[in-house]
Amino acid sequence: MTGTGQVAILGAGVMGETLLSGLLRAGRRPEELLITERREERADELRERYGVDVVTNSEAAAKAETLLLVVKPQDMPELLAEIAPMVRPEQTVVSLAAGITTGFIESRLPEGVAVVRVMPNTPALVDEGMAAISRGAHCDESHLVLAEGLLAATGKVVRVPEKQQDAVTAVSGSGPAYIFFVVEAMIEAGVHMGLPRSTATELVVQTVVGSAKLLRETGEHPTVLRERVTSPGGTTAAAVRELEDHKVRAAFLSAIEAARNRSRALAAE
Numbered sequence: 001m002t003g004t005g006q007v008a009i010l011g012a013g014v015m016g017e018t019l020l021s022g023l024l025r026a027g028r029r030p031e032e033l034l035i036t037e038r039r040e041e042r043a044d045e046l047r048e049r050y051g052v053d054v055v056t057n058s059e060a061a062a063k064a065e066t067l068l069l070v071v072k073p074q075d076m077p078e079l080l081a082e083i084a085p086m087v088r089p090e091q092t093v094v095s096l097a098a099g100i101t102t103g104f105i106e107s108r109l110p111e112g113v114a115v116v117r118v119m120p121n122t123p124a125l126v127d128e129g130m131a132a133i134s135r136g137a138h139c140d141e142s143h144l145v146l147a148e149g150l151l152a153a154t155g156k157v158v159r160v161p162e163k164q165q166d167a168v169t170a171v172s173g174s175g176p177a178y179i180f181f182v183v184e185a186m187i188e189a190g191v192h193m194g195l196p197r198s199t200a201t202e203l204v205v206q207t208v209v210g211s212a213k214l215l216r217e218t219g220e221h222p223t224v225l226r227e228r229v230t231s232p233g234g235t236t237a238a239a240v241r242e243l244e245d246h247k248v249r250a251a252f253l254s255a256i257e258a259a260r261n262r263s264r265a266l267a268a269e
């Protein structure tokens, strides 16, 4: 992994812990990491579980070379106000918050600080994350390589222009939730038809894992893979017709557009 000096994770909730555990699995030593966390009991829990130091936001900003900002978008102005007096241009700031632009962060930090915007997702917890990164105004190649090194610890990383980040947030940032929603619905259908819940769950989870592997390993278009399952006049054709009648495809389009619009609105709150 690219050497990045000490890395501080500011805000250790779901995504902060996901990053923390991923960096440790990838071989970082706990001494190379710092976390900050507003909720005391959460800080204690993580200190105990991972053996990392918990510090204040100002201490983290003073000590670490790389600052990962992982608080909710609504908490970002307060966090930036707290760290701004300590942040220096030789540091790299990496934000994982939905909707918050690099310009928003740059305008609240000293002139010249490199800011990288990242949209990760929770499968990073099992090293199957998908992260997209974008450069801010003061980034050069080295800052992007540094961010890629951190995110590659827990999955795939792609570079996108920042104007695409709201769409990325809607597709892959929130994406796992749509898949879990489909999984819930399929399990409920199995239970409705009399399958034991444990059997229905095992059938659906393995079907999702297998289908995802088939997509990735064959590189085939999803339409081709779906057609292979769909025997003429058979069961799948009957099911897909219902999905089309219920406008499930259109519902996904509207849902993902709503997420994109929500991401755009978050910075203004």
Ligand SMILES: NC(=O)C1=CN([C@@H]2O[C@H](COP(=O)(O)OP(=O)(O)OC[C@H]3O[C@@H](n4cnc5c(N)ncnc54)[C@H](O)[C@@H]3O)[C@@H](O)[C@H]2O)C=CC1
Residues within 6 Å of the ligand: 010, 011, 012, 013, 014, 015, 016, 036, 037, 038, 039, 042, 057, 070, 071, 072, 073, 075, 078, 079, 096, 097, 098, 119, 120, 121, 122, 173, 174
């Ligand atoms: N959960 C997810 O799937 C994803 C989350 N994100 C982004 O990650 C960020 C965090 O999201 P989650 O981890 O889900 O939220 P969360 O609520 O689980 O974690 C945020 C943590 O930050 C702490 N915090 C808030 N203000 C603080 C401050 N000033 N100093 C120190 N700690 C502070 C909170 O106590 C909390 O533990 C958000 O901006 C979100 O948009 C991005 C992609 C996916």
Ligand SMILES: O=C(O)[C@@H]1CCC=N1
Residues within 6 Å of the ligand: 098, 169, 173, 174
């Ligand atoms: O729901 C959210 O706002 C965050 C960003 C992407 C996934 N979770």
